[in-house]
Amino acid sequence: MTIEKGDMTVSDTKDNLIETKDGITCGCENPSLKMTYHIDGIDFYSYQNKCQCGNIINVNYKRKNGECW
Numbered sequence: 392m393t394i395e396k397g398d399m400t401v402s403d404t405k406d407n408l409i410e411t412k413d414g415i416t417c418g419c420e421n422p423s424l425k426m427t428y429h430i431d432g433i434d435f436y437s438y439q440n441k442c443q444c445g446n447i448i449n450v451n452y453k454r455k456n457g458e459c460w
Contacts, residue, residue: 398453405446415450417442424448 392406394415401408401415409418416422424440427447438450 398455400451401448403446403448405444407444407446408448417444417446417448419444419446 392408393400393402394408394410395401396415403417405417407418408415417424419442421443423443427439427441429439430437434454436452436454440448440450442448
């Protein structure tokens with residue numbers, strides 16, 4: 392599943408994303424995410440999180456013009 396919001400794209404391996412009042416997370420009964428890596432590029436930055444249920448969630452952001460890294 393993929394959710395796009397502005398400059399952010401969120402995708403996962405189990406098609407189990409949900410949107411809550413607090414943001415986008417895993418849709419399992421008890422989501423518990425741990426960041427497994429972060430990439431910081433010139434035009435983008437990304438995070439990968441793994442939920443306790445095994446779902447891997449990738450979050451990619453496009454940098455705005457003039458945004459520094």
